[in-house]
Amino acid sequence: MGILGWIVLGLVAGAIAKLILPGRQGGGWIITLILGVVGALLGGFLGSVLFNVGLEDFWSIQTWLLAIGGAIIVLLIYGLLTKNRGRTTA
Template sequence: MGFFAFLILGLIAGAIAKAILPGRQGGGIIMTLILGVVGALLGGWIGSLLFNVNINEFFSLSTWLLAIGGAIIVLLVYGMITKRTAR
């Protein structure tokens, strides 16, 4: 998968992860999209380590699930960090 396809995958995964998570998360849409790209990287790394799945195909269901799962993890961690520093 090319760089731009991976970037698009991360942007969409971040938006989906933000829609899935309940409540209000900090950060605007730009931060969510950046965290989505980081989450897609994390999801791909975790998937390759634990499940021996590669994220080489853009239209693969496993690619999307790993990217969205990674984005959810990154958004949760980001939410915990920003809530802790806001106090």
């Protein structure tokens, strides 16, 4: 899969992950989609290390599941890191 395929996969995976994890992660849709690309890379890496499967074909269900799973992990981590930012204490 080429770099353009990775970007499209990550953007869609980020959008799906945002639908699965609604809430206030901060940053809006742009950050969510960028985190989706990072999550797709993470999902592919974890899939190859843990399950000996990678992101082979764009239309493969395992590719999409790994990318969405990675995007969910990245969104959860990002949400934990930015949870207290933006709050003002009186």
